[in-house]
Amino acid sequence: MARLTRDDWIAAAYERFTDQGVDAIAVEPVARAIGATKGSFYWHFADRAALVDAVLDRWETLQTEALIAEVERTAVPRERLEHLVRIVTERIPQRGGEVTLYAAAERNGVADRVARVTERRVSYIAGILTALGLDEQEARRRAITVTASVVGYQQLVATGWDSRLDSVERMAASLLELALGRV
Amino acid sequence: MARLTRDDWIAAAYERFTDQGVDAIAVEPVARAIGATKGSFYWHFADRAALVDAVLDRWETLQTEALIAEVERTAVPRERLEHLVRIVTERIPQRGGEVTLYAAAERNGVADRVARVTERRVSYIAGILTALGLDEQEARRRAITVTASVVGYQQLVATGWDSRLDSVERMAASLLELALGRV
DNA sequence: ACGTGACTATACGCCACAGTATGGTTGTGA
DNA sequence: TCACAACCATACTGTGGCGTATAGTCACGT
Numbered sequence: 001m002a003r004l005t006r007d008d009w010i011a012a013a014y015e016r017f018t019d020q021g022v023d024a025i026a027v028e029p030v031a032r033a034i035g036a037t038k039g040s041f042y043w044h045f046a047d048r049a050a051l052v053d054a055v056l057d058r059w060e061t062l063q064t065e066a067l068i069a070e071v072e073r074t075a076v077p078r079e080r081l082e083h084l085v086r087i088v089t090e091r092i093p094q095r096g097g098e099v100t101l102y103a104a105a106e107r108n109g110v111a112d113r114v115a116r117v118t119e120r121r122v123s124y125i126a127g128i129l130t131a132l133g134l135d136e137q138e139a140r141r142r143a144i145t146v147t148a149s150v151v152g153y154q155q156l157v158a159t160g161w162d163s164r165l166d167s168v169e170r171m172a173a174s175l176l177e178l179a180l181g182r183v
Numbered sequence: 184m185a186r187l188t189r190d191d192w193i194a195a196a197y198e199r200f201t202d203q204g205v206d207a208i209a210v211e212p213v214a215r216a217i218g219a220t221k222g223s224f225y226w227h228f229a230d231r232a233a234l235v236d237a238v239l240d241r242w243e244t245l246q247t248e249a250l251i252a253e254v255e256r257t258a259v260p261r262e263r264l265e266h267l268v269r270i271v272t273e274r275i276p277q278r279g280g281e282v283t284l285y286a287a288a289e290r291n292g293v294a295d296r297v298a299r300v301t302e303r304r305v306s307y308i309a310g311i312l313t314a315l316g317l318d319e320q321e322a323r324r325r326a327i328t329v330t331a332s333v334v335g336y337q338q339l340v341a342t343g344w345d346s347r348l349d350s351v352e353r354m355a356a357s358l359l360e361l362a363l364g365r366v
Numbered sequence: 367a368c369g370t371g372a373c374t375a376t377a378c379g380c381c382a383c384a385g386t387a388t389g390g391t392t393g394t395g396a
Numbered sequence: 397t398c399a400c401a402a403c404c405a406t407a408c409t410g411t412g413g414c415g416t417a418t419a420g421t422c423a424c425g426t
Contacts, residue, residue, distance in 0.1 A: 003373065003422090021286060028413060038415080039374050048414070102338040103204060103283040115344035144339075144346055145332050145357050152335025153327070155285035161298035163327055174328050181364050186392090186403065211383060221385080222405045231384070 004036055006044040010054045017055050021100030022108050025052050052108055063095055064117050068124055077131040082176060084125070085146075089172040092154055099158045102151070122147050129179065146179050187219055189227045193237045200238050204283030205291050208235050235291055246278055247300050251307055260314040265359060267308070268329075272355040275337055282341045285334070305330050312362065329362050 012034045016024040027041050027048055045051050067087060074080040105111040122143045129139035153171060157163065165171055195217045199207040210224050210231055228234050250270060257263040288294040305326045312322035336354060340346065348354055 026413065027415085037375055039376075042415075043373060100286040102341050103286065105342045111342045114342040118339050118342065118344045141348065141353065141357055144336070144348070144354075145361060148333075148335030148339055149328050149331045150335065151338050152331030152333065155334050155338065156301050156327075156331055158285050159288045159294045159297045159301065161301045165324065165327070170324065171327075174324055178328060178361055209383065210385085220405055223403070225385075226403060 002035070004034065004040055004044070006054075008034060009041065009044055009051065010058060013051055013055045014058050017059070017097040018094065019096050021097050022052065022104045022110075023100065025055055027051070049109060052110060056110055056113055059097065060113070060117055063091075063098070064120055067091075077128050078180075081125075081128050081132075081179060084128075085172050085175050085179075088150055089168050089175070092150075092157075092168070095154065096158075098151070099154055118147070125179070132180075142179050146175050149175055149178065185218070187217065187223055187227070189237075191217060192224065192227055192234065193241060196234050196238045197241050200242070200280040201277065202279050204280050205235065205287045205293075206283065208238055210234070232292055235293060239293055239296055242280065243296070243300055246274075246281070247303060250274075260311050261363075264308075264311050264315075264362060267311070268355050268358050268362075271333060272351050272358070275333075275340075275351070278337065279341075281334070282337055301330070308362070315363075325362050329358055332358055332361065 009030065013025045013030050016026075016030060016033065025048070027038055030051075031037050031041055041051075045054075067084070070087065071080055071084045074083045101110075101114055105114040122140065125143035125146055126136070126139040129142055130136060134142070153163075163171075192213065196208045196213050199213060199216065208231070210221055213234075214220050214224055224234075228237075250267070253270065254263055254267045257266045284293075284297055288297040305323065308326035308329055309319070309322040312325055313319060317325070336346075346354075
């Protein structure tokens with residue numbers, strides 16, 4: 001009888017989240033995935049909402065804070081931006097769950113948190129752009145467009161639509177140009 | 184006893200779709216909304232999938248083909264692009280259902296159709312840009328970025344996140360600049 | 367050795383929805 | 397007027413999920 005920790009549950013749920021979205025964070029399916037039953041789950045968590053919350057904690061850490069921390073190690077702002085755009089586009093597959101998140105946020109009671117993450121991302125990018133000499137308003141405007149582009153591109157591709165770009169790097173280049181154009 | 188037509192069902196379902204997404208196209212809720220029961224529904228439709236399909240027919244017509252048709256009445260390419268960007272941003276609220284569509288497409292068996300609509304939109308914009316003198320590849324690249332931006336922006340805003348742009352026109356201006364920048 | 371707290375399984379009630387079966391109503395044309 | 401097709405309601409089955417109640421099992425400290 002493999003004893004389970006709270007973290008085992010979160011890890012299994014996170015996996016389901018990344019490749020099937022928020023709604024796949026469901027008690028019984030996760031239980032089946034790790035060979036346990038609800039009895040165990042409801043000892044570790046108050047309810048499904050608590051699990052969703054824990055999964056999104058991890059998501060926020062891994063897909064926003066960790067990226068920022070990694071990029072912060074690059075000193076020169078311009079290179080930092082390039083670094084960011086590169087790893088963000090590279091890791092689109094790792095953010096598969098995000099595709100479902102925006103629309104389902106309200107229903108799952110996590111709209112605030114998702115909005116907060118969006119703001120964090122936008123602000124961070126805007127910060128780099130102001131460091132590059134853009135005025136605040138223009139920097140924010142571009143940061144929003146870049147963020148929206150990435151999110152939107154993930155959405156479009158999620159349906160199986162073929163962008164017919166030679167590579168992801170092409171997309172990265174577009175974004176960079178979009179951010180930096182006429183600085 | 185108000186007799187219902189197939190179209191009554193589609194209209195009611197379309198309404199639910201636009202403000203709650205694809206998954207809200209559910210037989211029983213729609214039935215309740217128009218004061219009928221499943222008995223009626225299954226006379227007019229084979230199954231839920233048929234209703235979803237009909238709703239997306241309408242969506243494709245209203246939110247893609249009709250927009251293109253409207254914009255086509257503007258002769259000068261550059262103005263046509265401005266026209267397009269304007270009405271697309273203006274009507275974001277009318278495309279509320281789209282927010283859920285990309286992620287849920289597969290599950291609802293409509294991935295092909297959504298991908299086709301995406302391709303239609305991208306190709307159309309790319310067409311205008313080549314008419315403006317851009318080479319094919321560059322035109323497509325920008326068309327993709329513009330399309331992705333709009334889709335992504337809808338997503339971000341759907342969570343209640345406040346972009347803090349003074350107006351939607353700001354967003355439109357950004358998109359235009361993004362498409363046209365350095366032609 | 368044994369009791370207690372940590373952990374788990376089983377079984378239940380509840381709800382929402384998809385789809386089917388069956389019989390009822392109503393309008394219309396022969 | 398009556399027959400039939402069009403249309404609709406009711407009642408049912410099946411599925412899948414949430415949450416709770418209850419009765420375990422196991423490890424460990426005393």
